[in-house]
Amino acid sequence: MPELRKDPVTDRWVIIATDRARRPADFVREPVSATPSGRFCPYCPGNESKTPPEVMAYRGNTGRNQPGWSLRVVPNKFPVLGIEGELHREGEGLFDKMQGIGAHEVVIESPDHALSMTELSDRAIEQVLWAFRDRMRDLKNDRRLRYVLLFKNHGEPAGATLEHSHSQLIALPVVPKRVTEELEGAQKYYQFKERCVFCDIIRQELRAGTRVVTETDEYAAIAPYAARFPFETWILPRQHRSHYEDTDPSQLKNLAWVLKSTLRKLEKVLERPAYNLLIHTAPLQEAGTQYYHWHIEIIPKLTRVAGFEWGTGFYINPTPPEESAQFLRDAGLA
Amino acid sequence: MPELRKDPVTDRWVIIATDRARRPADFVREPVSATPSGRFCPYCPGNESKTPPEVMAYRGNTGRNQPGWSLRVVPNKFPVLGIEGELHREGEGLFDKMQGIGAHEVVIESPDHALSMTELSDRAIEQVLWAFRDRMRDLKNDRRLRYVLLFKNHGEPAGATLEHSHSQLIALPVVPKRVTEELEGAQKYYQFKERCVFCDIIRQELRAGTRVVTETDEYAAIAPYAARFPFETWILPRQHRSHYEDTDPSQLKNLAWVLKSTLRKLEKVLERPAYNLLIHTAPLQEAGTQYYHWHIEIIPKLTRVAGFEWGTGFYINPTPPEESAQFLRDAGLA
Numbered sequence: 317m318p319e320l321r322k323d324p325v326t327d328r329w330v331i332i333a334t335d336r337a338r339r340p341a342d343f344v345r346e347p348v349s350a351t352p353s354g355r356f357c358p359y360c361p362g363n364e365s366k367t368p369p370e371v372m373a374y375r376g377n378t379g380r381n382q383p384g385w386s387l388r389v390v391p392n393k394f395p396v397l398g399i400e401g402e403l404h405r406e407g408e409g410l411f412d413k414m415q416g417i418g419a420h421e422v423v424i425e426s427p428d429h430a431l432s433m434t435e436l437s438d439r440a441i442e443q444v445l446w447a448f449r450d451r452m453r454d455l456k457n458d459r460r461l462r463y464v465l466l467f468k469n470h471g472e473p474a475g476a477t478l479e480h481s482h483s484q485l486i487a488l489p490v491v492p493k494r495v496t497e498e499l500e501g502a503q504k505y506y507q508f509k510e511r512c513v514f515c516d517i518i519r520q521e522l523r524a525g526t527r528v529v530t531e532t533d534e535y536a537a538i539a540p541y542a543a544r545f546p547f548e549t550w551i552l553p554r555q556h557r558s559h560y561e562d563t564d565p566s567q568l569k570n571l572a573w574v575l576k577s578t579l580r581k582l583e584k585v586l587e588r589p590a591y592n593l594l595i596h597t598a599p600l601q602e603a604g605t606q607y608y609h610w611h612i613e614i615i616p617k618l619t620r621v622a623g624f625e626w627g628t629g630f631y632i633n634p635t636p637p638e639e640s641a642q643f644l645r646d647a648g649l650a
Numbered sequence: 651m652p653e654l655r656k657d658p659v660t661d662r663w664v665i666i667a668t669d670r671a672r673r674p675a676d677f678v679r680e681p682v683s684a685t686p687s688g689r690f691c692p693y694c695p696g697n698e699s700k701t702p703p704e705v706m707a708y709r710g711n712t713g714r715n716q717p718g719w720s721l722r723v724v725p726n727k728f729p730v731l732g733i734e735g736e737l738h739r740e741g742e743g744l745f746d747k748m749q750g751i752g753a754h755e756v757v758i759e760s761p762d763h764a765l766s767m768t769e770l771s772d773r774a775i776e777q778v779l780w781a782f783r784d785r786m787r788d789l790k791n792d793r794r795l796r797y798v799l800l801f802k803n804h805g806e807p808a809g810a811t812l813e814h815s816h817s818q819l820i821a822l823p824v825v826p827k828r829v830t831e832e833l834e835g836a837q838k839y840y841q842f843k844e845r846c847v848f849c850d851i852i853r854q855e856l857r858a859g860t861r862v863v864t865e866t867d868e869y870a871a872i873a874p875y876a877a878r879f880p881f882e883t884w885i886l887p888r889q890h891r892s893h894y895e896d897t898d899p900s901q902l903k904n905l906a907w908v909l910k911s912t913l914r915k916l917e918k919v920l921e922r923p924a925y926n927l928l929i930h931t932a933p934l935q936e937a938g939t940q941y942y943h944w945h946i947e948i949i950p951k952l953t954r955v956a957g958f959e960w961g962t963g964f965y966i967n968p969t970p971p972e973e974s975a976q977f978l979r980d981a982g983l984a
Contacts, residue, residue, distance in 0.1 A: 318731055318750030320824065328827050331730050331750055396665050396966050397652055409854045410847075411875045416652030416665055467957030475956025486958055490654065493662050494963030513744070520743045541745045594961035615960060622809025623801030624820055626949060627928035629828030632730050 319636075323542040325501040325513055330542040331632045338546060338634040340585050340643060343618040347588040348471035352430055352479060358393075359424045359480035361385070368393060371421055372450065374443055387443050388424040389451060395420035396486065403460045403489050417460055419487040423447050429480050433470070434579045436481070442572035444483065448595065449568070451485055452561035456600045461487045463495060463599050466560075471590025474617045483593075491599045498596060499608055506607035514609030515556050517541075522554075527637050529581065529644045534567050535574040539637030539644075546619060546635035547586060549578055549644070551612040558608040560597040575612070581647040582616055590617040653970075657876040659835040659847055664876045665966045672880060672968040674919050674977060677952040681922040682805035686764055686813060692727075693758045693814035695719070702727060705755055706784065708777055721777050722758040723785060729754035730820065737794045737823050751794060753821040757781050763814050767804070768913045770815070776906035778817065782929065783902070785819055786895035790934045795821045797829060797933050800894075805924025808951045817927075825933045832930060833942055840941035848943030849890050851875075856888075861971050863915065863978045868901050869908040873971030873978075880953060880969035881920060883912055883978070885946040892942040894931040909946070915981040916950055924951040 319332045358366035361383035367390040370381055378384030391399075397418030405414045425444045426436055433441065448466050455461055468483040469475040491499075505513040521527055521538045529537040529549055537551045551574055557563065563571070582589060597610040625631055653666045692700035695717035701724040704715055712718030725733075731752030739748045759778045760770055767775065782800050789795055802817040803809040825833075839847040855861050855872045863871040863883055871885045885908055891897065897905070916923060931944040959965055 317735065320748045320750050322746040324744055324746070326827070329824050333730055333750075396667055401651065408875075409858075410658055410850050411854075412656040412658070414654045416654050416667075463962075465958060465961045467961050469956045473954075475954045484958070486962075488962075488964070490663050492962030492964040493660075494961065497963070516744055520745075524743075541742075592957035592960055594957050596961065613961070620807075620809045621955065622803045623926035623928050624799060624818070626926055627799045627801050627828065627930065627947070628797075628820075628822075628826035629831070630822070630826040 321542040323540070324505070324517065326497045327501060328542065328544075329630055330544055331630065332543075332636050333632060333634045334636055339639075340547075340587075343546070343586070345587055346471070346473050346590060346617075348432070348590055350432070350588065357429055357478065357480050359388075359422075359478060359482060360429050361427045364388075367391075367422075372447070372454075374447070383427075385427060386440065387426070387447055389447060390422050390424065392420040392422050392484065397488070414489065417489050419455060419461070419485070421451065421485050423451070423483040423485070425481045425483065431481060433468070433481050434576060434583055436576075438569070438572050438576060441576050442569050445568045445572055445575075446565075448483070448485075449561050449563060452597075452600070455485075455487045456561070458487075459601065460489055462601055463488045463491045464597075465492070465594065467592065467594040469592055471617070474590035474592050476590075487600075495596060495599070499598070502607045502609070512556055512607055512609050514552060514611065518552055518554055527641045529641050530574055530577050532570055532574055534570045537574055537578045539641040541637065543633055543637040543640070544631035545615050546633055547582060547589075547616045547640045547644070548633075548637070549582065549614045549640075551575060551578060551614070552609060553611075556606070556609060558598040558602075558605045558610060560595055560610045562604065577649060578614065578644075580649045581644040582614065584647045584649060585643050586616055586618070591615060592617070655876040657874070658839070658851065660831045661835060662876065662878075663964055664878055665964065666877075666970050667966060667968045668970055673973075674881075674921075677880070677920070679921055680805070680807050680924060680951075682766070682924050684766070684922065691763055691812065691814050693722075693756075693812060693816060694763050695761045698722075701725075701756075706781070706788075708781070717761070719761060720774070721760070721781055723781060724756050724758065726754040726756050726818065731822070748823065751823050753789060753795070753819070755785065755819050757785070757817040757819070759815045759817065765815060767802070767815050768910060768917055770910075772903075772906050772910060775910050776903050779902045779905055779909075780899075782817070782819070783895050783897060786931075786934070789819075789821045790895070792821075793935065794823055796935055797822045797825045798931075799826070799928065801926065801928040803926055805922075805951070808924035808926050810924075821934075829930060829933070833932070836941045836943070846890055846941055846943050848886060848945065852886055852888055861975045863975050864908055864911050866904055866908055868904045871908055871912045873975040875971060877967055877971040877974070878965035879949050880967055881916060881923075881950045881974045881978070882967075882971070883916065883948045883974075885909060885912060885948070886943060887945075890940070890943055892932040892936075892939045892944060894929055894944045896938065911983060912948065912978075914983050915978040916948065918981045918983060919977045920950055920952070925949060926951070
């Protein structure tokens with residue numbers, strides 16, 4: 317008998333198809349190639365002039381837009397939103413629109429074209445997480461911007477168009493719908509219980525253990541109870557914190573370790589899957605809150621989203637999260 | 651300058667990337683083949699025993715589960731929800747679950763394996779729309795069921811696993827999130843204006859004309875103002891009606907014509923794209939309402955959904971709906 321489960325934050329129902337549980341080998345594999353294609357890469361050292369001028373870089377004693385960097389942040393060459401102009405809202409009969417003001421940047425995670433995120437050193441991953449923090453703190457100063465989404469599309473089936481390992485950020489003049497839903501759901505829970513729903517989830521999951529993937533003193537990686545997708549995995553700080561950019565610098569090292577470990581487990585069990593990774597954090601211009609808790613969501617690309625999902629916002633997940641967590645724990649990597 | 655547009659019903663923002671507007675030929679085409687693969691098909695006449703026993707059929711003077719039908723409805727062989735059992739809700743710490751009770755049926759639209767929906771006769775399409783109505787009216791009698799989603803996945807990239815033309819329905823014991831959002835948004839608008847938001851949209855669109863694809867006395871096909879996807883097209887009844895299953899039988903003939911005309915335009919302009927089609931209608935057990943208005947949504951599969959969309963529920967649409975409507979109008983089919 318399949319089971320319907322409700323996400324305790326957003327009230328989204330998911331069908332967990334327990335009878336036809338799918339094991340890792342049952343999915344159509346489209347492994348992300350480990351061999352570079354050899355095509356020209358604008359993100360490689362020496363090609364700095366092929367990107368818009370850098371916003372920020374971590375580098376030794378070399379000049380801006382020159383080689384010698386270990387991480388580089390540049391505006392997207394084809395931005396979906398432009399940074400210039402006044403925010404201008406307007407009606408069109410009963411419709412509402414505004415100018416597409418915001419930022420769209422690329423974090424080039426390493427000078428080495430051949431390395432995917434899991435092949436980077438712990439130090440290099442920590443540096444990526446620092447860059448996320450630095451960019452958020454900087455963009456917060458622009459009062460037009462209300463939300464920053466940090467995300468990574470790994471592999472072509474997940475939407476990546478260049479192979480050189482990179483993440484992206486899009487800063488928006490509105491708080492997006494999916495985030496608003498989480499904020500409102502978390503706020504409702506807080507009003508009822510006077511506790512953060514994510515803190516409660518972490519406590520319950522760590523006690524039960526069945527959906528835990530990895531656990532450290534500072535972070536928990538879990539398969540969420542109402543996972544929308546097979547092998548969906550979340551990483552949450554165990555200590556309550558609403559904004560990613562307020563993460564204590566000393567905690568980024570531990571986060572880098574948990575993130576690498578989790579991604580390596582997914583790569584081992586699912587054979588180098590394409591995936592999307594994203595950070596859900598509180599809106600930029602809001603003060604720290606008691607009810608919201610930032611977290612990372614990792615979604616391996618294993619199934620197709622079809623008419624039913626578009627029509628309902630309801631997901632059918634063929635792998636119960638207890639089983640995916642078990643597979644990932646059994647992968648046995650550090 | 652890209653434009654941010656807000657859906658007036660759900661408050662979902664969409665980025666319409668006006669500068670890099672994509673024309674039909676710019677998308678990666680994966681045309682749905684018109685040539686049958688020759689694989690065994692459980693939906694073809696003569697193979698009736700390969701599906702679960704039929705729920706309903708339109709047939710001449712032949713017996714149940716025998717050839718001689720023009721349309722057949724059968725339970726899905728691998729249902730995501732089961733029809734048997736008591737609806738039982740239960741907690742698991744702070745989580746909520748219930749048994750996966752519901753229905754999952756397949757509407758086999760024609761006995762002819764080689765015909766896609768746009769190649770069916772007008773009469774045959776009308777019959778499909780009748781079958782949708784008949785099944786909804788029947789499932790309404792089961793008080794455990796609160797919502798029926800009717801949808802069609804056409805072509806493998808849109809999630810279809812069998813080529814023989816068919817639609818599906820899933821009946822659910824809960825009202826799904828995306829529908830709740832529409833209902834709540836429409837209700838809010840009604841409280842404010844005392845008018846149906848969809849009726850207002852139809853009036854404004856027909857007056858402006860720029861986003862109209864086809865218009866008859868009874869239906870309007872439009873590219874929605876805040877379209878999430880390129881060439882997304884909606885079909886709405888011009889007369890207010892909240893429930894699809896209350897459609898006047900005399901109007902189904904006109905709906906069949908509009909649907910076929912719209913799909914044929916999409917096939918011509920986009921070269922036989924894969925697509926998802928779905929019907930949004932009011933919940934089964936609710937009486938007719940003044941604020942909600944059923945409609946069909948058609949989403950051609952042209953772009954990938956990646957990390958940004960998963961993270962935000964925000965969509966980036968590279969083709970302004972005014973342009974997609976223009977292309978479809980210019981396709982010039984009846």
